[in-house]
Amino acid sequence: MGEMPPPEVGVVEIAAQSYQHTVRLPGRISAFEMSEVRPQIGGIVRSRNFREGSTVTAGQVLYEIDAGPARADLAAADAAAASARARYERYQSLIDINAISRQEYDDARAAADQATAVANSARISVGYSRVTAPISGIIGASSVTPGALATPSQAEPFAVIQQIDRVYVDMTRSSSELLALRNAGQRATVRLIMPDGSYYPVTGELQFSDVTVNEMTGTVTLRALFSNPNHTLLPGMFVNAEVSQGVQENAILAPQEGVSRNARGEATALVVNAQGVVEQRVLETGPTAGDKWVVLSGLNPGDKLIVEGVQRVQPGGQATAVPVQPTEQTSIELRGRQNG
Numbered sequence: 001m002g003e004m005p006p007p008e009v010g011v012v013e014i015a016a017q018s019y020q021h022t023v024r025l026p027g028r029i030s031a032f033e034m035s036e037v038r039p040q041i042g043g044i045v046r047s048r049n050f051r052e053g054s055t056v057t058a059g060q061v062l063y064e065i066d067a068g069p070a071r072a073d074l075a076a077a078d079a080a081a082a083s084a085r086a087r088y089e090r091y092q093s094l095i096d097i098n099a100i101s102r103q104e105y106d107d108a109r110a111a112a113d114q115a116t117a118v119a120n121s122a123r124i125s126v127g128y129s130r131v132t133a134p135i136s137g138i139i140g141a142s143s144v145t146p147g148a149l150a151t152p153s154q155a156e157p158f159a160v161i162q163q164i165d166r167v168y169v170d171m172t173r174s175s176s177e178l179l180a181l182r183n184a185g186q187r188a189t190v191r192l193i194m195p196d197g198s199y200y201p202v203t204g205e206l207q208f209s210d211v212t213v214n215e216m217t218g219t220v221t222l223r224a225l226f227s228n229p230n231h232t233l234l235p236g237m238f239v240n241a242e243v244s245q246g247v248q249e250n251a252i253l254a255p256q257e258g259v260s261r262n263a264r265g266e267a268t269a270l271v272v273n274a275q276g277v278v279e280q281r282v283l284e285t286g287p288t289a290g291d292k293w294v295v296l297s298g299l300n301p302g303d304k305l306i307v308e309g310v311q312r313v314q315p316g317g318q319a320t321a322v323p324v325q326p327t328e329q330t331s332i333e334l335r336g337r338q339n340g
Contacts, residue, residue, distance in 0.1 A: 006317075010308025010324035011272055012255055016301045019251035019289060020244055027169040027192070027224070027241040029233050035135045036157035037062060039150040040128035041070060052141050056133045056161060063158060065150055067129035074126050077119040084108075084115035137163035138231070167233045169204060169224045171241055190224040192233075193240040202227050206243070252299050253292040258307040259283065269299065270306040270313065272321040278306070280315040 043065040050062050088108040095105045133139070140160045144150065150158075169192065192200035204226040213220050224241065226233060233239075254269065262268050267283040283298035299305065304321045306313070313319045 006276060006320045007309060007312040008320045008322050009272065009278075009306045009310070009313055011304040011321040012258065012307050012324055014252060014254065014299050014301055014303040014305055016250040016252060019248045019253060019294060021248055021287065021294075022242045022244050023287075024193075025171040025173065025241050025243060027171040027239050029235055029237040029239065030168045030170055031137075031162035031164050031235045032166040032168060032225075033135050033137065033163035034235075035133075035137075035161050037131060037133065037139075037159045037161060038152075038157050039063070039065060039131055039154070040152055041065060041125050042149070042151045043067070043069060043129065045144050045146050045148045045150055047146055048142055048144075050139055050142075052139065052159075054139060055137070056139050057136045058133055060133045061130045062133055062139070063131040063144075063150075065129045065131065067126055070122070070126045070129055074119065074122040077115070077122040081112070081115035081119040084112040088112040131158065133161055135161055135163055137161040137165075162235055164228055164231055164233070164235065167226055167228045167235070168207075169226060169233075169239065169241055171222045171224070171243070172219050173222050174219055189244045190226075191242045191244075192226065193242065195237075195239070200226070200232070200239075204241075248294075252295040252301070253289055254283070254295045254299055254305055255307050256288070256291050256293055258305045258310075259285070259293050260310075267293070267298075270310055270315065271299070272304045272306060272319050276318050276320065278313045278315050278317050278319050 045063055046066050047064045048062070049064065050056055050060070056062065088111070091100055091105050091108040094100045095102070138161065140162070142159050143156050144158055169190065190204040190206060192204070194200055204224040207223045207225055222243075224243075259267050259269050262282075267285045269281050269283055271279050271281060273279050281298045281303075283293075284296040286294035286296050288294070306319070306321075307324055309319075
């Protein structure tokens with residue numbers, strides 16, 4: 001009776017390939033710029049000149065405050081300034097004939113300058129009766145209506161303007177991992193995964209300026225800047241961010257079904273060598289890439305990794321290697337991860 005033929009096992013031939021290392025982090029959207037609209041003078045609000053939720057431009061008049069008291073103060077200040085200026089001009093002719101002392105002349109000049117400054121301040125206050133937008137952006141709900149009393153020191157702003165043509169995504173990362181991102185340099189790009197699972201079509205860039213470490217947790221808050229022309233990203237929205245840490249050339253990726261753990265917790269794999277003998281390898285693995293492990297050591301290009309029929313063979317035994325094609329789903333996941 002002849003010997004049983006070596007059992008057949010499904011193998012995948014390992015090949016070096018380009019791999020884009022990414023990490024997924026939770027993030028929160030914040031506005032590129034935000035400004036509170038506040039009154040600079042007190043008075044009754046006469047009108048609100050915008051629609052809540054609309055886009056406003058810098059310098060646009062948003063509210064008008066009753067300017068009557070401010071104009072009255074300006075008229076009084078202008079009169080006082082004119083009187084002080086006239087007195088000073090009379091003293092200019094008197095000082096030449098020594099009819100007044102130098103001290104009286106200097107006091108008149110100082111009084112004229114002070115009165116002019118008060119008048120200029122009153123004129124600015126009249127201008128403040130028109131409350132304008134400090135920045136361009138989308139304006140939110142108004143906290144006041146016509147007839148309300150405005151005070152310069154009030155705690156609640158009239159409204160808040162947010163500039164969201166560009167937005168930030170804030171993410172938390174450990175300070176040690178920040179170095180890897182810095183080393184990636186221009187390659188440290190970011191993609192967003194929206195709440196519905198789709199990818200935001202525009203890629204963002206990490207901002208490394210003004211990064212500080214939280215002394216309590218040892219973490220840093222990273223900011224990525226995204227273009228947001230359609231206002232799809234709104235402040236306060238939570239998203240997942242995929243941060244690229246650069247492309248690793250000649251990476252070894254092994255299907256997860258071909259990798260197991262031994263009693264010591266080490267990653268192991270079985271390969272069929274050129275003589276048809278099964279070998280066991282101890283692997284050092286890195287992160288996952290779709291349904292594959294990134295293998296740092298233990299596998300080489302050309303190795304035939306057993307992914308089917310592992311239970312039919314033992315290290316040192318014979319086996320017949322039958323190539324197994326990766327499934328289309330596997331290819332899609334890997335390609336999506338590499339491109340992501």
